[in-house]
Amino acid sequence: MLDERKKRILGAVVHNYITTAVPVGSRNIAKKYKLGLSPATIRNCMADLEELGYLAHPHTSAGRIPTDKGYRFYVDSLMEQEDLSSEEKRKIEKEYSHKMNRIDEIMEETSQVLSLISHYTGLILAPNLEKSIFHHLELVSLENGRILSILITGSGLVKNKIIEAEEILPEERLEEILDLINDRLSNLPLKRIKEFISDQLKIKTYSVKIWELMNQIFTWDGAEELYLRGRINILEQPEFKDLTRTKSIFQALEEKRLLVEVLSRPTPSEGVRVLIGKETRCRKIRDLSLVTSTYSINGRPVGILGVIGPRRMEYSKVVSLVDFTAKIVSEVLTDLSHTTKVYG
Amino acid sequence: MLDERKKRILGAVVHNYITTAVPVGSRNIAKKYKLGLSPATIRNCMADLEELGYLAHPHTSAGRIPTDKGYRFYVDSLMEQEDLSSEEKRKIEKEYSHKMNRIDEIMEETSQVLSLISHYTGLILAPNLEKSIFHHLELVSLENGRILSILITGSGLVKNKIIEAEEILPEERLEEILDLINDRLSNLPLKRIKEFISDQLKIKTYSVKIWELMNQIFTWDGAEELYLRGRINILEQPEFKDLTRTKSIFQALEEKRLLVEVLSRPTPSEGVRVLIGKETRCRKIRDLSLVTSTYSINGRPVGILGVIGPRRMEYSKVVSLVDFTAKIVSEVLTDLSHTTKVYG
DNA sequence: ATTAGCACTCTCATTTAACGAGTGCTAACT
DNA sequence: AGTTAGCACTCGTTAAATGAGAGTGCTAAT
Incomplete structure (x- = not known):
């Protein structure tokens, strides 16, 4: 574990580097941060911090910059959250x-x-989408048995998808299935809906076509x-x-x-x-x-x-x-x- | 008007500059493009082209680069379209x-x-959207009188919009108006639909509310x-x-x-x-x-x-x-x- | 343990010089 | 008269040289 002095110096280096983007030297720290230490002392300390992996040299005779480990320690233990103005x-x-x-x-x-x-x-x-809650589904028949599905989630997200049905489905059939879905599945997480479709819908008398259709509606490219x-x-x-x-x-x-x-x-x-x-x-x-x-x-x-x-x-x-x-x-x-x- | 030689030289300069991004000199042209002219002649010609505004000098003793006018002439008269491979x-x-x-x-x-x-x-x-053809409108009532409108254009563009109706409209009323719109306005350019709404809908017995609603649906931010x-x-x-x-x-x-x-x-x-x-x-x-x-x-x-x-x-x-x-x-x-x- | 001092290192900016590409002009050539 | 070769000149680019400055690491003194 770092002692108090090392912490303060590490904090000073990180802070200074963040604000200036210039590798920071011992003299600089001594002047800007009132640590009550001379540059030489700070130098020794910085050498230690480097050995411990918190700081790095871009080259000899340049100041130090923080390593990822240095930033990490700063974020976890040193930094105090600065409220927004x-x-x-x-x-x-x-x-x-x-x-x-x-x-x-x-x-x-x-x-x-x-x-x-x-x-x-x-x-x-x-x-x-997976984590969203289902609220409403609307279907619009297009030509050639294609169907536009409009999926509304609880958070107001509206997702359109055009589905190619292999066979033209009669309007009544769609209405029927739509009512079922909207009545029974409202407020369920979308993830669960696919399960429902597999379980319930398959067992019932609905045709395979409809099952496939629903499956398509509730499947989306993960993008x-x-x-x-x-x-x-x-x-x-x-x-x-x-x-x-x-x-x-x-x-x-x-x-x-x-x-x-x-x-x-x-x-x-x-x-x-x-x-x-x-x-x-x-x-x-x-x-x-x-x-x-x-x-x-x-x-x-x-x-x-x-x-x-x-x-x-x-x-x-x-x-x-x-x-x-x-x-x-x-x-x-x-x-x-x-x-x-x-x-x- | 430029004579044949000037054209060829201008073409060579533009072409060369396009491919190399380096200001092009007379010597260069003489070597790469077999114009049967010596660098000196080309130099004179380029000086003319510069005076005419087709070429420019980044500084003395650098090659020439085309001006906008030079590019323009090239595009309009010199360039031959290069087919895609x-x-x-x-x-x-x-x-x-x-x-x-x-x-x-x-x-x-x-x-x-x-x-x-x-x-x-x-x-x-x-x-x-203005230029698109209207094909279908779908409406879904949401809570608090808000309505989700789904507009489908002839090109398959689907546009969602949520509308805040000031007053809750009965479902039947919506159906009615929706049927009217879909029956009568299909295949009209969207631009014309607003005119229709102003003319027809206003005269008929429909309430101002519905008129306003339709107006909102067919109005979109130009973005x-x-x-x-x-x-x-x-x-x-x-x-x-x-x-x-x-x-x-x-x-x-x-x-x-x-x-x-x-x-x-x-x-x-x-x-x-x-x-x-x-x-x-x-x-x-x-x-x-x-x-x-x-x-x-x-x-x-x-x-x-x-x-x-x-x-x-x-x-x-x-x-x-x-x-x-x-x-x-x-x-x-x-x-x-x-x-x-x-x-x- | 801390600090002052000092030699040393390395980068960066600046200067300097050499280079070369290119021009513009003149005079010779066809 | 148009074309070309020759040449002096310009100017940007590049490379090497230089010097200043910042910073280190070590040593010796406090």
């Missing part, structure tokens, strides 16, 4: 003040807010939607002025699949999660950090939002931002889910 | 070979294709959807290694409104349109060129697609690409529109 809070609340009826508006707005306030890249993963805003903010950071590296990072940010994969990893704990550099376990974004939180509807977590930016991120502020935003989004979505019950 | 054609057709039922899939696919083949940035503006792919390809070009300028270009590319504005300008002519540098009449993208074409459904133009890239673009190839892609997209959408007639 009341102005920032106001700004966020204002963005959500006007009525939004559609989930995708809320997603757009949220990624925008996260990017705007953090000056990094904001992201939000749309509510996972969860990811909203990203403010990618250019990455270019703002001095460490990315070198183009070659920057380009590969942009490429990674264009690959939604990659980010979705990283984001959907099971969350070990409640609240805000911080992934630093290599901890993302993904080469392409190993120079970036990720601050995320789940957001929920009626207390049930349905999606993930957060900020992605340079390793040298203002964690103390971003953690607050992500936390705050997640709470607001949860509220907004929960409200929406209450007013989106199907009528009659 | 059969491999490229195959590649494109393959991308469209699997069944796509939803417009947005087609849009995603198309912007992707344009970016992939051109190595610049691909873009497509989704079909303009047309723009699909963009391959923005990073911009970084690929040597002229953008300077960051400050690049950043502002990226910012411009993030601003969809800006691009939508430029794209939706009325097209003067049929076929592929090329806008070079300043011709875009937009400061932020004055270093870029735009190659666009309309695409259509059943012969009626409904949207715009194209490629945006450096002024020094391979026009001869990109023009072919955009032309070809527009034709394919038109076919795909027209097919889709035929199979998306509402049943019964």
Whole structure:
């Protein structure tokens, strides 16, 4: 375990590096942070911290920069959460003040807010359909036996899908099955609906065709939607002025699949999660950090939002931002889910 | 008018600059293009072309680069369209070979294709709702008098909108009005529907509430959807290694409104349109060129697609690409529109 | 244990010089 | 008269040289 002095010096180095982006030297620390120590002492201490793996040298005779381990310790033990300024809070609340009826508006707005306030890249993963609650299904027959299905979830998400039925189904038959579904399955999690379809519907007298149809309606390509805003903010950071590296990072940010994969990893704990550099376990974004939180509807977590930016991120502020935003989004979505019950 | 020699030399300069991105000198031209002229002669000629405004000097003792006027002349009179290789054609057709039922899939696919083949940035503006044909409307009552409207166009575009009705409307009333709309207005351009609503519906005995409701359904925020792919390809070009300028270009590319504005300008002519540098009449993208074409459904133009890239673009190839892609997209959408007639 | 002092290292910015591509002009050539 | 060769000149690019500055690590003194 680090002693008090080491902690304070590590904290000072990380803090200074985060704000200046310049490798920090002992003299600098001695001047800016009143630790009551001379540069020489600090130097010794920093050498120790380096040996312990918390700091690194870009080269001899340059200051130190934190390693991932250093950032990790800072985030876990040293940093104190820096509340958003009341102005920032106001700004966020204002963005959500006007009525939004559609989930995708809320997603757009949220990624925008996260990017705007953090000056990094904001992201939000749309509510996972699997975890959503079923509310209503509407079917419209199209030509050639194709059917447009409109699925409404408890959170107000509307999902359209066009289905090719092999055989044209009579209108009455559809009505019948539709009523059954809407009567019996309302408020069930979508995940459970497929089970129901397998169990109930198959046993009953309904034809295989209808079973297949329903199966198709409640199956969707797993491609969860990811909203990203403010990618250019990455270019703002001095460490990315070198183009070659920057380009590969942009490429990674264009690959939604990659980010979705990283984001959907099971969350070990409640609240805000911080992934630093290599901890993302993904080469392409190993120079970036990720601050995320789940957001929920009626207390049930349905999606993930957060900020992605340079390793040298203002964690103390971003953690607050992500936390705050997640709470607001949860509220907004929960409200929406209450007013989106199907009528009659 | 330029004489034959000037044309050939201008063509050579533009071509060479497009392929190498290096200001081109007389010696270079003399060697690579067999014009049967000595460097000195070419020099004189280039000096003339400069005076006429077709070429420019970055500085004395550097080669020439084309001006916008130079590119324009090249595109209009010199360039010969370079057909896509059969491999490229195959590649494109393959991308469209699997069944796509939803417009947005087609849009995603198309912007992707344009970016992939051109190595610049691909873009497509989704079909303009105003110009679309109405096919079917579906209404679902939600709690609190809110109504989910589902609008299906002839091209298979499905548009959801949640409407807040001030007063709860009885189900029968909705059914009634819905039948009227679907019976009478099918196959009308959406633009005309609003007129119909104003004229017919108002005169009849329907309440003001219903009129307002319909009005809301057929009114949408003009925000047309723009699909963009391959923005990073911009970084690929040597002229953008300077960051400050690049950043502002990226910012411009993030601003969809800006691009939508430029794209939706009325097209003067049929076929592929090329806008070079300043011709875009937009400061932020004055270093870029735009190659666009309309695409259509059943012969009626409904949207715009194209490629945006450096002024020094391979026009001869990109023009072919955009032309070809527009034709394919038109076919795909027209097919889709035929199979998306509402049943019964 | 802490600190002051000092030699040493390494980067970065600046200067300097050489280089070379390209021009523009003139005079010779066909 | 148009074309070409020759040549001086310009200017940007690149590489090497230089010096300043920041920072370290070690040693010896406090």
